[in-house]
Amino acid sequence: MKRIWSACVILIFSAVLISGCGNASDDEEIGNTEPTNEVVQDVVSETVDSGSAEAGEASLDADVDQNGVSEHIVLSGEDQNQDGFTLKLGDASVVVEEAVGVDGKLALVKLNPETTLIAVPESGPSSDDATWFFAYRDQTIIPVGKLEGKGDQLIFLGDGTVTSSRVRGQILHTWFHDQTYRLTAQDEWEPIKQDLYEMNTRVKALVELTLQKTRTNKSESFTLHPGDEAVIKACDDKEWCLVQKGSQEGWFAVDDFNTIRSLNMTSDQVFDGLNFAD
Incomplete structure (x- = not known):
């Protein structure tokens, strides 16, 4: 049986500095990205669980491209191991074969007042949670890439950026850190540079x-x-x-x-x- 949850969350962004680093010089500051001063909009997230995790299927109706007409969105799994999926909106469809451990859920996230994205979460190999994102314009599904993290590991600020708390570190040992991204005009996620x-x-x-x-x-x-x-x-x-x-x-x-x-x-x-x- 399908269940639909809707949540509206107002998030206020603040800069977080690491305590105990007062001896570092200016070029050694931690988290030196500039906070936004823009008004944060409501973030709307609708998640559908089809009740069929094995098949990994879900659907919902929503006006994704904000043209006043609701589209029927369908997510279907490619195999019984939940690897790969097909996303359909009306006559448009896209297949993602490299997805691993698809959760069988759909979500809509409002990146900013003008942009709503479709999100498909996966558990990934070795529990590497991630989410695939898609835009929909001119009756075309546009893949905009995958970010590490899913669910409450992703914070949408409503100003066109999203922060993931589940980005795997690349050196020293296994660890994870926060990373904020913006969506470019080319529909690609661009990390906002951070020194430390x-x-x-x-x-x-x-x-x-x-x-x-x-x-x-x-x-x-x-x-x-x-x-x-x-x-x-x-x-x-x-x-x-x-x-x-x-x-x-x-x-x-x-x-x-x-x-x-x-x-x-x-x-x-x-x-x-x-x-x-x-």
């Missing part, structure tokens, strides 16, 4: 590691000794990580995925407390 991402992972040093003062100043800040406990506060998710021990802060660089540059050792050989998952 909050990590806040507590670790214990296994070997001696000397940390430098800033990313550009190689002078010694302090040294971690075996058994010392510290917090890896933030990372640029490219090369540099910020460590805090009490009131002391310092930086180390990473090559490839998890090689600590100054020691030529992998991160699991240097720190206890990191997480490594598929």
